[in-house]
Amino acid sequence: MHTRRTTATPAALAARTVSKPCTRYEHDGTPCGRLTDRRDQWCGTCAGFHRAQRPKPKAAAPRGGQSVVDAPEPLPLEADDAHDPHLNVTRHAIDQYRQRHGGDAQAAETEIRSLLENLITTGDHRHLTRGSWRAWRLQADEGFTLVLSADASFVIGYSTAHRERTYAQVKAAVPSRSRTREKAWVLQLQDDLPIRFPKLVLLRFARDVLGIKFTRSTGERVVAEIFARSQQVLPDPPPSNAGRRRVTDQDGLRWHFHYEPGSHPTVSHLLWEHGRGPEAAKAQAEKK
Numbered sequence: 001m002h003t004r005r006t007t008a009t010p011a012a013l014a015a016r017t018v019s020k021p022c023t024r025y026e027h028d029g030t031p032c033g034r035l036t037d038r039r040d041q042w043c044g045t046c047a048g049f050h051r052a053q054r055p056k057p058k059a060a061a062p063r064g065g066q067s068v069v070d071a072p073e074p075l076p077l078e079a080d081d082a083h084d085p086h087l088n089v090t091r092h093a094i095d096q097y098r099q100r101h102g103g104d105a106q107a108a109e110t111e112i113r114s115l116l117e118n119l120i121t122t123g124d125h126r127h128l129t130r131g132s133w134r135a136w137r138l139q140a141d142e143g144f145t146l147v148l149s150a151d152a153s154f155v156i157g158y159s160t161a162h163r164e165r166t167y168a169q170v171k172a173a174v175p176s177r178s179r180t181r182e183k184a185w186v187l188q189l190q191d192d193l194p195i196r197f198p199k200l201v202l203l204r205f206a207r208d209v210l211g212i213k214f215t216r217s218t219g220e221r222v223v224a225e226i227f228a229r230s231q232q233v234l235p236d237p238p239p240s241n242a243g244r245r246r247v248t249d250q251d252g253l254r255w256h257f258h259y260e261p262g263s264h265p266t267v268s269h270l271l272w273e274h275g276r277g278p279e280a281a282k283a284q285a286e287k288k
């Protein structure tokens, strides 16, 4: 960072003064098309998804060798440096970004730089050591991480705890598409609770545990009962409030908790252990 620029390049200025159609999508997959002069080509009004559809979940990649994280230490960059052409964003980081959020390479780089700008001023900065390899790790409480080279001249990695929303979307409080598919009345039933239950989980709990149907008239009771029961098995949240936890209760019911920073935990699945639950009991009874 020997020749830091403090004024925007002509190209950056042009990008900010010429209005172009917003390239993003609404929750339901409708293209936006509002005019915007923002650098990231998001109008900021629509939901801002890069893809029309939510991608299918991928199996988690195996984790690499354990890295050692040192004590916090401020990265030697200023917020302006995030947009400095002497700071590079590697193809690898751009690919990681696009795999998660979609969009083209240019949009990915712009958004990574904008995230970096925010992380330089508000993020947690640490040295990372893995054998002889050194790097910087910058992390946002909202669940976004950038890895920079040891000399802080390259952004070499990107990761997030969110399945598809970008940092800008999370900051703008765009809800995740997993939750917005739910019917309004199902969401209203749990508005005051610190945990979320998707409709499929409520249906199963009502049928298998309470022996009733989950409907508008039984909804309140089902939600009260499942909430009480979930509190008995509630695990400690994972580090950074991101990831999954699985707990089996005394009746052999497996609770899958899903955590995402900035959101309430969700019970994503309810499953019976092998040989437990009403189906197994029925099969057992038929054998006799």
Ligand SMILES: [Zn+2]
Residues within 6 Å of the ligand: 022, 023, 024, 025, 032, 033, 034, 042, 043, 044, 045, 046, 047, 048
């Ligand atoms: Zn838009």
